[in-house]
Amino acid sequence: MPNAWGGIPAHLDLVNTYGKPTTQRWITEGGVKFQVPTPQAMTSKQQRAQARGFVVSTLTALSQGVDKPFPFSLPPLNEGSTFFGLLTRDWAPNAAFTAETAMTAALGxxxxxxxxxxxxxxxxxxxxxxxxxxxxxxxxxxxxxxxxxxxxxxxxxxxxxxxxxxxxxxxxxxxxxxxxxxxxxxxxxxxxxxxxSGLRPVTSTRSSVTLTPAQRVVVAQRYGDAARADSKAQGYRLSGDEANTVDVQLYNLNDVPDRRPARRGGQRMADGDRSAAGHDPRDVVGDRAREGECRPRHGDGRPRRAPGGRGLRWSEDVALGGRDHRLLRRGYRRPRAFRRREARGAGRLHQHH
Missing domain, CATH: 2.60.40.1180 (Golgi alpha-mannosidase II)
Structure with a gap:
């Protein structure tokens, strides 16, 4: 039996030793990388090698007991001159995208x-x-x-x-x-x-947990033109010596929008004011801060308290169409705290020390 990813058996041994029988075995970043500097496109030879590599590694992972292998990555992504992505820079399918789709349909x-x-x-x-x-x-x-x-x-x-x-x-x-x-x-x-086969049977990962409206709001990083050229250096690598600003997009996965007024730069937004992507930034539901879902906790679920017994205070400032999730650093000097503030077209996540 081939072993395209030699590390899989060792990782599964750790899960079998320390996990539960129901613990899922996932590979979250599998794939093939190539040297394709921006703005070049993958050659046909590279595309074929990427497609072959994705499929063979997925089949091998399944044969070794992995429940779900995930390819990395779907969107076009450059780390320096190293390119990942099942989609081209123009968001068209690479051969690997087609191969993944065909494999999924063929295997059932x-x-x-x-x-x-x-x-x-x-x-x-x-x-x-x-x-x-x-x-x-x-x-x-x-x-x-x-x-x-x-x-x-x-x-x-x-x-x-x-x-x-x-x-x-x-x-x-x-x-x-x-x-x-x-x-x-x-x-x-x-x-x-x-x-x-001797492998564990594949079990469903569906949960009976009912998500709150706040948990159905997704905040995802928005990559601008500068970040696409080198995503690691300009996209998601944070500086430890100065404040970091990250553009984010909001996705409301609830059935209905939230029409509570939002603030932009301390001012109430006008009706019909929309982001550059065409979304109304007020269409966001949730108040994780108020619900206590964002509050830092210990491993046993107890709320984490600040030094000296002082509890953390949470803001309820209206922002991003719902409420802010930021920590108020009153009497508690954490190395880093985050606050979100809305900017036109996208939210901005500010990191302070």
């Missing part, structure tokens, strides 16, 4: 069963259950002729970019050429690999 539930035995060296074939069907993901380090006994007269073949066709065989054996780009073979109603 993607419950890993095991590897097909008896294959030539350098060839990999993983079997995944999807209901009554089984999907074989096949690839090779170099183009290699293989014969697969799939025990079915008809299978559906899907390429790495999602093109599908039907293959037939009188004896259930298929003579194929395994390529570096993975191919998916859906065997309808037949289990080619039987038994159990």
């Amino acid at each position: 539930h993607a419950s890993y069963v095991g590897a097909l035995p008896g294959l030539p060296a350098g060839v990999t074939a993983f079997a995944f259950d999807d209901g009554d069907d089984q999907v074989i993901a096949l690839w090779a380090e170099n183009p290699t002729d293989v014969t697969l006994d799939l025990g079915a007269g008809k299978v559906t073949r899907t390429t790495i970019v999602g093109a599908s066709d039907q293959l037939t065989s009188a004896d259930g054996r298929y003579r194929l050429k395994a390529q570096p780009d993975p191919t998916y073979l859906r065997v309808h109603g037949t289990q080619v690999v039987t038994g159990k």
